[in-house]
Amino acid sequence: MEKKTPLYECHIACGGKIVPFAGYLLPVQYTGVIAEHLAVRSKAGLFDVSHMGEVAFEGSGALLTLQRLCTNDLATMADGQVRYAMMCYEDGGVVDDVLVYRHGAQRYLVVVNAANRDKDVAWMRAHLLPDTAMADVSDGTAQLALQGPLAMQLLARLAPDQSLPQKNYTFVPEVWVAGIRCLISRTGYTGEDGVELYCAPAEAPALWNALLEAGAADGLVPCGLGARDTLRLEAAMPLYGHELSADITPLEARLGIFVKPGKPGGFIGGEALAARGTPTRGRVGLRVTGRGIAREDCPVYRDNQPAGRTTSGTHAPYLGYPIAMALLDDDVPAGTMVEIDVRGRRVEAEVVPLPFYKRTKK
Amino acid sequence: MNIPATLRYTKSHEWVEALPEGIISVGLTDYAQHELGDIVFVNLPQIGDPVAAGERFADVESVKAVSDVYSPISGVVQAINEALLTDPAAINADPYGAWLIRVSGVALPADLLDAAAYQAEIGED
Numbered sequence: 001m002e003k004k005t006p007l008y009e010c011h012i013a014c015g016g017k018i019v020p021f022a023g024y025l026l027p028v029q030y031t032g033v034i035a036e037h038l039a040v041r042s043k044a045g046l047f048d049v050s051h052m053g054e055v056a057f058e059g060s061g062a063l064l065t066l067q068r069l070c071t072n073d074l075a076t077m078a079d080g081q082v083r084y085a086m087m088c089y090e091d092g093g094v095v096d097d098v099l100v101y102r103h104g105a106q107r108y109l110v111v112v113n114a115a116n117r118d119k120d121v122a123w124m125r126a127h128l129l130p131d132t133a134m135a136d137v138s139d140g141t142a143q144l145a146l147q148g149p150l151a152m153q154l155l156a157r158l159a160p161d162q163s164l165p166q167k168n169y170t171f172v173p174e175v176w177v178a179g180i181r182c183l184i185s186r187t188g189y190t191g192e193d194g195v196e197l198y199c200a201p202a203e204a205p206a207l208w209n210a211l212l213e214a215g216a217a218d219g220l221v222p223c224g225l226g227a228r229d230t231l232r233l234e235a236a237m238p239l240y241g242h243e244l245s246a247d248i249t250p251l252e253a254r255l256g257i258f259v260k261p262g263k264p265g266g267f268i269g270g271e272a273l274a275a276r277g278t279p280t281r282g283r284v285g286l287r288v289t290g291r292g293i294a295r296e297d298c299p300v301y302r303d304n305q306p307a308g309r310t311t312s313g314t315h316a317p318y319l320g321y322p323i324a325m326a327l328l329d330d331d332v333p334a335g336t337m338v339e340i341d342v343r344g345r346r347v348e349a350e351v352v353p354l355p356f357y358k359r360t361k362k
Numbered sequence: 363m364n365i366p367a368t369l370r371y372t373k374s375h376e377w378v379e380a381l382p383e384g385i386i387s388v389g390l391t392d393y394a395q396h397e398l399g400d401i402v403f404v405n406l407p408q409i410g411d412p413v414a415a416g417e418r419f420a421d422v423e424s425v426k427a428v429s430d431v432y433s434p435i436s437g438v439v440q441a442i443n444e445a446l447l448t449d450p451a452a453i454n455a456d457p458y459g460a461w462l463i464r465v466s467g468v469a470l471p472a473d474l475l476d477a478a479a480y481q482a483e484i485g486e487d
Contacts, residue, residue, distance in 0.1 A: 033425040034400040226399070226426050291447075293403050293423045315402040315425050322403075343421075343428070345405075 005050035006201035022114035024051040033226035037317040043219035044148030053117035053138040057108045061131035073260040077102040082169045088269025093246040142204035147194035154215040178210035191235025236355035242311040254283045288322035290348035299341040364392040371480035387461040395457045399424040404450045406442045437468035
């Protein structure tokens, strides 16, 4: 039985095509994936991401607990910073990837993937250190993402510009947007500038409508899960269950910069990662040059020998050609030609550097 | 939903048009293109390939997913719409103009749906 997010009626009103996703009924698209994708690259898009999970940590043991749980070093964070990290199993496989928000030295918010929420909460609870209180606040939290080159400009029409987070990966815990209290972070999952806004579920529809009203004339459109996936894929951002899983380590996913093995106290899975050494298997980008669209879990061949499998793939709307990410067994340099088995047909592809798309900063 | 009265339809959302000299044109319905969303790739058979009623003869891919296209008829591919290979979005823009293949050497089977029956099938007004 799928749950509705607080914005369900807004999606119906906007003409959203509803599908079940991670236990929720969410719009896969409104007008079309390509139009929504391009709107985010050129103007702005608004997403309902209320399905994401939020877990609050408090107490003198909160930082120590999160340090043990997370691969990144959270001790160097200042109040108002956001940091990306992964949680690992003892063997170095990934439990989930998360964003950690530091409210204060003894107070944090961790944002987790919807599909992993129950598993994550159980894992966190099992590894709580003394003097740490933990609460799953997901059901009391709605989340919207406003993304695109015009995002900040549009948001400034509803909230004083100086009240908004100025730097990437920072947040402001209390901003009033159109009279609604929000936590706003300069984060996102599209490869564009923009923010994520957290508010009380009851106020989410009013916030959604206010944002759309403020930006519609400048090209702001509601965007569904389809565009969310194609945007993150162009930006080569990992998705749990694809580029990350219990069978894939952070180092294999080529996310080593978010892994700090030398931090005081280490982290769960750190010893295993160190013992496994530098992995030969790793994530690469593929640009499909032949005719076809690779999806996830397609076999990849190099010189006619099995070389790994794709983890995600799609037609990239902004780039205009098909792309995929893959886990290849050996280090394969950019420029190497490989073949992807797309439903029984071999399609040529070239190994290319990641990300596929990087925005030009103004 | 546009369902021209002059065409015949399948439950798997292909349309069929009888052309002169026993040639039959096959495409995807407006309902199908709408359900698929933005179509970005089409894989067609080759001229001379046999097609069999109820069997897959092509696939179309939207941004999100791939879908098989089933032949309503048995026969031999006489022509393919090559324009779709470079402009697959034409199926979204004009589903009844964007034919996929033309098949020769067959008569229209009797079990195809007419417009009213297809309308009832997809349950739209």
